[in-house]
Amino acid sequence: MKENKTLLKKVKSRMFGREANWYAYIFLLPWIIGIAFFVIRPLALAIYYSFCEVNITARGIVCEWIGFDNFQEIWVKDINFIEQELSFLIQVILQVPIIVIFALLAALLLNTNLKGKGIFRTIFFLPVIVVSGPIINELQGQGATSVASSDQMIVTQVISSFLPEWLVEPISGLFSQLILILWYSGIQIIMFLAILQKIDLNMIEAAKIDGATGWEIFWKITLPAIRSIILLNAVYTLVYLANSGTNGVINLISAAMLKATRGYGYASSMAWMHSLIVLVLLGLIFLMLKGKADAFLKKQKKIAKENKRRERQRRRWEADxxxxxxA
Amino acid sequence: MLKNVPMRKNPFSKEGARRFLLGSYEEKGFLVKFALYLVLIVISYIYLYPLLYMLVTSFMSVDDLVNDSVHWIPTSLNFDNFKQAFEVMDFKNTILDTLQLSVIPAACQVVVCCLTGYAFSRYRFKGKAIGWGLLILTFVLPSQATMVPTYLIFKDMNIIGTVWAFVLPAVLGQGFKTTIITLVFFLFFSQISTSQIEAASLDGCGHFKVFFYIALPCVGAAFIIGFLFSLVWYWNETYLTSMYISNSSIGNTNSMTTLLVKLSQFEASYKLLNEGNGDNTLNEAIRMAGTVICITPLLVVYFCLQKYFVQSVDMVGLKD
Structure with a gap:
């Protein structure tokens, strides 16, 4: 028994100890080389450009150091940036939860034992192909992605009767984009579907035998198992919305790049500001979805501790x- | 609870009707199934409608397009549109380039993402926090900010206009949206329990054997997802492709192009091809035919891979 324990300790230190962690660098080797070659220099240059006035001429790139002028101009003089950033924020707050929840529901539906689920799964992959390409623009041009306009008028009227003015436009816009939102959730559906298939069916069977309803199974078994993918999908949706060509801020950056008056330096400082905001949002999402996971683990730990305490007490009683x- | 339910199914008794409509322990009821199918069919309709419209339009002749009474069924199947679209996009040459520029980088990217994701999920190495930071930063920063510096690097390496401009970053883990695929692998790998690794190690497996025999079989689904996604992303990319690969300003006339780049230049190349043909203007049907040609290969790939996707997932479920 004791021998086994020392052997296990040996194995543990071999596989998880400090020495073992050198193997990480072997697995990371290609990625680290890639970082060194393709990331460090562009990142450094992008930071440098954001403090410069950059002119791309026929002879090369001419930089003139101007300090924080670019950033000052973005926040103080450029009205467009703040306006677009605000509308992006509202878009994120409204659309990220809707997309993630819709994708989850769709994946749950596709995961049930229905006849012809293979056909449905194939159909649900269509948005992945369509959205990432220029085809979506063509479809939007035809009006295939929005609800008919007469309906939208009614929706706007109804909403404006009980909501403040500044919320009416984004929400009625949401209704007109409802179908577009369905299109945006293709990748999320596939990811949810993949993780849902990995859930242990025995566990669900056991819960069913113990009398759990489908509702309870969803909240107690399915949801904890896919929590990490929910976080991943929320992050992906956020970054997709932030960097897609339909985003106003990205359009501003692209436009500034080509303009002679603003130039590439201004565009890259705008890009940095935009990614800073996205990073803050990312942190918020992380805290919101991660916090719950921690609470769950805490509860588990607490229960384990309690069990151990009881075990000790029981042993003491037995000994007594x-x-x-x-005697 | 189950004791009270009559064993024989008689849909005309009160209990039987309830079971038929609402379902029981073993089976979903008729109403539930009906609702599920209804929702699925409505969403499928939303996804299919524009594509069906596209497909139908691509078969229409000019007369059908103008005729108001022809809406869904063209009067005759007109393959002429496809013939013209194939010609405009120079399909024979372009498809080879497109395959090279999408399949090779996608495959490389998935393998490297797998390695990176494994390292991040399995080990606690020095600089892990910095690694996470870089992983997230390269994901969040818009590609516009690093485009010009990256272009300069590619130019120094003399790989502009070749496949290497896509393959080299993919091999070194810096392809399109690498971070998201890495994260998928990270999540799939972190579901492997440490006791499984311990057990394998007790049986004499080293680090690499654990990776190949324990970790890899658990992430088959991640491989297929990652490959599909990155294939689609590389296939559909036009902006960076026209910048790094088919850039006409470098002077080499026979540079590579993809179907999607050709599609974005459709109107111009159509006019060039039909110069002097009088009133032969581009109609919607030919454009639609071009679009159908662009997405069909991806759909075929998904039809083929989808089977393995479900299968590999099921296999993993059994192994746990």
């Missing part, structure tokens, strides 16, 4: 009883 019996 034995002593008394011996």
């Amino acid at each position: 009883a034995k002593k008394r019996a011996d």
